[in-house]
Amino acid sequence: MSNYTKVKSAYVMDAKSGQTLYENHADKQLPIASLSKMMTLYLTTQAIKHHQLNWNDKVPVDKQLIKMSKSYALGSFKIKRSNQYTVKDLYRAALIASSNSAAIALGKVVAHGDNAKFIAMMNNQAKDWGIDANFVSSSGLDNTDLKHYGYQLSGTPDKAQNMVSAKAISIVAQHLIKAYPQINQWSNKATYKLANQTLVNTNSLLKPGYYYRASNHLTGLKTGYTESAGLCLTVTYWRNGRELIATIIGGQSTFSAMNGLITHLDKTVRSKSVTESPKTYHLEGRKVTVNPAEKQTRVWYRMGQDPSKITVSNQLIVNQLPVKKGAAVTTTSFNHTGLPSTTNQNGTAATAVSKPITSNQGNTSGTNWFSRLFAGIGKAFSQIF
Template identity: 50%
Template sequence: MKNTFWGKMGVIVAVIAVLCTWLPQQTANASSQLDHVSARAAYAIDAESGQVLYQQNQNQEVPIASLTKLMTLYLVERDVQSGKLNWSDNVPIDKELQKMSKNSETGSVEMKTNEKFTVKQLFDAALIASSNSAAIALGNKVGGSNARFIQMMNEQAKRWHIDAKFVSSSGLDNTDLTKYHYDLKGTDKKAQNLVSASAITIISQHLINEFPDVLKVAKTTNEKVNGTAVMTSNELLPGQPYYDEDLKVDGLKTGYTPKALMCYTTTYTVDGHRIIATVLGAKSSFPTMIKLMKNLKETYTYEQITPRPVALRTPDSNRLLSAPSVSTTTGLWISDDTNLEDLTGTVTATTPLNGMIPTGNLVARKQVTDKNLGLKETVEYCTNTPYYPISYEIWHRNSDFQPINASLAQQSAFRG
């Protein structure tokens, strides 16, 4: 009698876990229902979760011009936040950078002999007006030399596992840099930064999420640096020619060289959720970006996802474990023609769940698919509180026992 009871009941012991994050998956048809972008490459993500909303040649390394400065500014912010650098520190401007700043093709903020600039002033000049001299000077300050700073840029890219090869801290290519002796030793005379759309978007994601104060500078349209007017190059900001009230752009960075063409990474919010989007190699960056942004807005709706009990089987045995209940929620962008019930997938435990499970510990993954877009996302489940699981041996094992399917969200989930 006892054996019969556990044989029937053992398989319904559940793990109840918190839905803790979404992991974007690269899929060839992720943007099949969205209009083609008139650019070499494009990419768009949810800034918080990293969910991929659009991708086109997203891993192809192409010239990105001044979008390069986003990596430079990230490394500056990192040193400021760690205490290695202060916003008020003075930054030397050598004669070559002064010359560069006075050239109409490479300069946007003139730097005069004996004029002093702080880290903050150069940071603002590089982000708002895309000053090349400011970016290179900041790199020299952080790295100790131009070569060492570029090495730091490439090292950071490797740590993030992104497609990026940097030879310049400003985005200028060697055809310009060689005139000021800032071409990197050992590189081709025409060498330029080659970075993918996904990579520069991920760099932007780190910059915004780790240092949100950058948005205060990114949305600034004009300010004065040592009495010189610094004007934005981002024409989608409020008060600028391409501003659209429905799109709510508040950053981020533009870029152009004859080889890179028009490049643009922007950030904006939809119903309180931040999105980062990039277009590379466009003939007209602002109209191209506006079209992409409007297309995304027409295609996606943000769905609130409520975690619920999910049944799990440990991968190494037919044992089921119990875990604590949850109260937090998260969400997902899905196409307007897709219901949450259409998101299919199986929840499986990632590792044997033995002993105490700490708060936030990953216990399971589930891949879900938006059938209309073909976009795949991986959901991770984490424990909500520390828990000591009790395992039950299934006495009557079934030879065809399979991991138990579980619904991702409650049926009462609503459209955001």
């Protein structure tokens, strides 16, 4: 199982803390095929959470997407007519069977019928998270396929495709499972009955797949394949009470490679529990109390490192007041682990702290202590006379 190194890119992270456990060309932008659908599902989830959509809303599907759904090469879930399926139906079809038509239809309904607007939303979300991604499609299909159905994004080259790094798409997965923790009720299904169709998941790591191993404790998440991307895979699995996210892009035998990568980490990485307490910082003359992201976190470290030397440090990422309650105030690092120290955990303000009263030094308030003294003397004399 040494072929976990013979891939274009790989990345493994702790889903809660964002700590990196493994990386191999993890920041290189590559085609990711249907792993792209995780961003589409995230934005759909957010639309539902913000009451812009309902799980039971019927979704309009245009004729071209219906045609695509019946394609031998591009269709995995057949749609007969518009408004036949609900948001929940198409969500499951996009996740489990990787339906391209379902993903595009979801994106359009989120963006009020505008495919280009939805793809802009995907790119804007990636930018907001500070991740390395360039989306041209909500499904992960290349323009070479999309152009036949009128879904090539205007202004993009004929062969354009979604270009995203393994680390970036893992972070998308992190946000997706945080926004919708119940997603594994569907993502861990090898098959799923939906209406009169059977959704088939191509993830062979799931039971009863050929590469299934009970010891992996796998819970999903998404596969992808195009000719240019090769086989791509993001999985979620559990170790030591923590959910991990692992992504492999472009392997020749990606399922075998993923098993090899998981085994490699089992042999080379350990973890320890660390307790964090609220801390107080001074900012513009005021005290800001910061709650840790987790009171009891788990820090991963490479074997050979001394776990007693592991420390957790927090650095202020704001330099001025006011701060709102719950706002991110610090960023967390895990030190002396033999692994990258950065995480995407943030300490948050325990209470709102308003902007301090402007300093009177330098007469910045218009009245310094000297002028106030004479104002008081003047007032006393006016009372005498």
